[in-house]
Amino acid sequence: MAGASTKSRAAGSANAVTADLVAVLVAVTEGEPKIMTIANDGALPSGPFEFAHRSLQTGLRAWVEAQTGHPLGYVEQLYTFADRGRAGDAKSPHSISISYLGLTREDKVGQGFEAHWSGWYEYFPWEDRRAGLPASLAKTLASRLRAWAKSAETTGLQRQRWQRAAITFGLDDREWNEELVLQRYELLYEAGLIPEAVRDGAAATTVIPGRPMTGDHRRILATGIARLRAKIKYRPVVFELMPAEFTLLQLQRSVEALAGRLVHKQNFRRLIEQQQLVEETGAIAADTVGRPAKLFRFRHGVLAERAIAGTKLPLSRT
Amino acid sequence: MAGASTKSRAAGSANAVTADLVAVLVAVTEGEPKIMTIANDGALPSGPFEFAHRSLQTGLRAWVEAQTGHPLGYVEQLYTFADRGRAGDAKSPHSISISYLGLTREDKVGQGFEAHWSGWYEYFPWEDRRAGLPASLAKTLASRLRAWAKSAETTGLQRQRWQRAAITFGLDDREWNEELVLQRYELLYEAGLIPEAVRDGAAATTVIPGRPMTGDHRRILATGIARLRAKIKYRPVVFELMPAEFTLLQLQRSVEALAGRLVHKQNFRRLIEQQQLVEETGAIAADTVGRPAKLFRFRHGVLAERAIAGTKLPLSRT
DNA sequence: GTGGCTTATACTTATCCTGAGCATAATCGA
DNA sequence: TCGATTATGCTCAGGATAAGTATAAGCCAC
Numbered sequence: 001m002a003g004a005s006t007k008s009r010a011a012g013s014a015n016a017v018t019a020d021l022v023a024v025l026v027a028v029t030e031g032e033p034k035i036m037t038i039a040n041d042g043a044l045p046s047g048p049f050e051f052a053h054r055s056l057q058t059g060l061r062a063w064v065e066a067q068t069g070h071p072l073g074y075v076e077q078l079y080t081f082a083d084r085g086r087a088g089d090a091k092s093p094h095s096i097s098i099s100y101l102g103l104t105r106e107d108k109v110g111q112g113f114e115a116h117w118s119g120w121y122e123y124f125p126w127e128d129r130r131a132g133l134p135a136s137l138a139k140t141l142a143s144r145l146r147a148w149a150k151s152a153e154t155t156g157l158q159r160q161r162w163q164r165a166a167i168t169f170g171l172d173d174r175e176w177n178e179e180l181v182l183q184r185y186e187l188l189y190e191a192g193l194i195p196e197a198v199r200d201g202a203a204a205t206t207v208i209p210g211r212p213m214t215g216d217h218r219r220i221l222a223t224g225i226a227r228l229r230a231k232i233k234y235r236p237v238v239f240e241l242m243p244a245e246f247t248l249l250q251l252q253r254s255v256e257a258l259a260g261r262l263v264h265k266q267n268f269r270r271l272i273e274q275q276q277l278v279e280e281t282g283a284i285a286a287d288t289v290g291r292p293a294k295l296f297r298f299r300h301g302v303l304a305e306r307a308i309a310g311t312k313l314p315l316s317r318t
Numbered sequence: 319m320a321g322a323s324t325k326s327r328a329a330g331s332a333n334a335v336t337a338d339l340v341a342v343l344v345a346v347t348e349g350e351p352k353i354m355t356i357a358n359d360g361a362l363p364s365g366p367f368e369f370a371h372r373s374l375q376t377g378l379r380a381w382v383e384a385q386t387g388h389p390l391g392y393v394e395q396l397y398t399f400a401d402r403g404r405a406g407d408a409k410s411p412h413s414i415s416i417s418y419l420g421l422t423r424e425d426k427v428g429q430g431f432e433a434h435w436s437g438w439y440e441y442f443p444w445e446d447r448r449a450g451l452p453a454s455l456a457k458t459l460a461s462r463l464r465a466w467a468k469s470a471e472t473t474g475l476q477r478q479r480w481q482r483a484a485i486t487f488g489l490d491d492r493e494w495n496e497e498l499v500l501q502r503y504e505l506l507y508e509a510g511l512i513p514e515a516v517r518d519g520a521a522a523t524t525v526i527p528g529r530p531m532t533g534d535h536r537r538i539l540a541t542g543i544a545r546l547r548a549k550i551k552y553r554p555v556v557f558e559l560m561p562a563e564f565t566l567l568q569l570q571r572s573v574e575a576l577a578g579r580l581v582h583k584q585n586f587r588r589l590i591e592q593q594q595l596v597e598e599t600g601a602i603a604a605d606t607v608g609r610p611a612k613l614f615r616f617r618h619g620v621l622a623e624r625a626i627a628g629t630k631l632p633l634s635r636t
Numbered sequence: 637g638t639g640g641c642t643t644a645t646a647c648t649t650a651t652c653c654t655g656a657g658c659a660t661a662a663t664c665g666a
Numbered sequence: 667t668c669g670a671t672t673a674t675g676c677t678c679a680g681g682a683t684a685a686g687t688a689t690a691a692g693c694c695a696c
Contacts, residue, residue, distance in 0.1 A: 015336060018333060018334060098398050263631055266675085289664070289671055290662080294673085313551055582683095606692085632655070
């Protein structure tokens with residue numbers, strides 16, 4: 001890729017950096033969202049982008065297979081982070097992390113790897129609102145956030161902080177917005193309420209429940225969850241996480257697991273069916289309590305038929 | 319950022335890469351979307367990520383100001399590309415491009431720079447459907463695409479190609495989807511119908527109108543346009559491109575310029591007003607034909623009041 | 637100043653989408 | 667057979683949307 005300015009070329013290897021490829025690999029099993037972790041569940045699969053890699057994605061696939069034994073299916077790029085907090089340190093070169101979201105199923109678990117499937121709500125307990133928040137966590141969160149807001153210098157800043165906390169966490173009778181995963185993580189980091197913040201130099205305080213990860217990995221995971229929660233609403237990506245055949249309730253449970261909240265059953269079915277995303281297989285689910293459900297499969301045809309995109313503009317049809 | 323696996327660290331500088339920062343800097347002037355270009359309008363502002371840069375964004379800001387004299391305001395990351403087509407060449411290290419979308423206004427044009435504002439439809443003539451497509455372009459496009467489809471080996475492949483072309487370009491009575499900017503560009507590239515493809519080794523054919531750029535820059539621009547077209551529908555980002563005060567028609571013209579298609583006037587107004595995105599300034603537009611319009615300003619308060627996000631799931635309120 | 641041109645803005649109508657609840661069906665086990 | 671459990675069909679009100687009609691308020695030529 002030719003750099004546009006002549007200056008770019010002149011820079012040469014003096015400005016070399018190292019690039020890490022990081023994967024948020026997601027599966028949903030029995031209504032619980034899982035992510036692939038390594039290093040005692042404290043890190044995401046990752047490795048450096050090397051000469052030999054033909055592209056970023058092939059490099060990522062190589063690392064994930066090597067570390068987890070799990071082949072990558074659906075993959076999309078998430079975000080590129082640079083290391084932060086090492087500003088003046090000109091000795092060690094910059095390191096950047098290029099992160100990806102991968103969707104798959106939790107079968108074919110590779111043997112002989114130190115990789116595991118971990119529930120993603122272990123890392124973000126406050127993101128699971130399906131059964132409402134545990135009263136204890138809700139209380140802790142609210143009081144810690146309020147303390148953080150109060151600790152600001154001026155009353156103006158105090159109000160700003162509290163407003164931000166209230167919006168992202170749905171306090172003061174505001175609606176909970178499940179997509180703000182990253183914003184909530186960033187706020188907790190700034191407020192020094194999670195271990196990573198303390199590790200990076202924040203004043204040591206009592207910390208909120210939720211398992212930490214190395215480096216930026218929990219931030220990357222938050223980015224992945226946010227992306228996925230947004231995307232299931234306008235692209236049929238849930239099906240990447242489903243088995244070939246499934247009941248509508250299983251599908252609903254998967255969506256709820258990802259979104260972290262419950263949906264209205266009948267309306268969910270209407271939505272799915274009117275969009276013609278699925279078709280009956282003819283078979284019936286066995287081994288269930290209650291009335292047996294029809295089995296469905298994803299209609300792969302829809303991907304070819306229409307390019308699904310949401311219009312929110314009053315486009316004129318002329 | 320600690321690499322997760324021990325392997326990552328061991329790699330060291332042998333796997334060093336160079337990272338370029340590339341900016342798609344957008345403004346809208348008199349109903350025409352513009353982008354900042356350098357190098358005789360054949361490239362986007364860009365430069366390498368260096369030691370001295372404290373973060374990716376500060377590096378980008380430094381380069382853009384140095385090359386264009388224009389300060390960056392609103393910025394968001396677009397995508398990270400690796401150079402492609404240089405697989406085996408282990409001599410020159412990998413080079414990756416981290417691209418950003420920036421939104422501003424076309425005032426304060428820096429003097430003494432080789433930078434210009436260029437209309438973005440010069441680079442993508444087929445993306446402007448506000449006045450319908452010029453009949454000539456429509457014809458050329460359709461026939462070239464059909465020829466490309468026909469040139470496939472098997473009839474199965476031929477049908478696949480045509481279906482893809484028809485979906486992305488809204489042929490065969492399908493709806494035009496203005497968000498598929500990147501998909502259309504990629505298809506034209508694969509079909510060898512644009513200069514960049516020929517440059518990169520495609521068989522030389524007659525090429526479609528539309529000005530090329532160096533390297534991947536037109537692909538990056540396509541990514542930026544697509545992102546912006548999608549985003550104006552669910553986030554109030556248009557206002558970054560508007561002057562402090564504006565009439566509703568000016569706002570509408572800006573949206574239409576970005577989307578490349580017309581919207582229904584009355585419904586557009588209702589949409590804007592019901593969302594309480596703007597408020598009257600009390601002043602009236604001067605210097606106009608027809609009945610003078612009220613001037614409005616963006617209500618910055620909305621950003622604080624609500625976290626605007628689209629729900630497309632039948633969430634239950636219990 | 638009047639008629640015609642242009643744009644702004646208010647109002648109407650039919651249709652569709654959405655959230656929510658009610659009712660019934662099918663299966664199992666006590 | 668009853669009760670528990672899940673599946674599935676149906677209704678209904680309210681709101682959002684697409685599209686069109688009508689009126690208001692300026693300017694300009696004459």
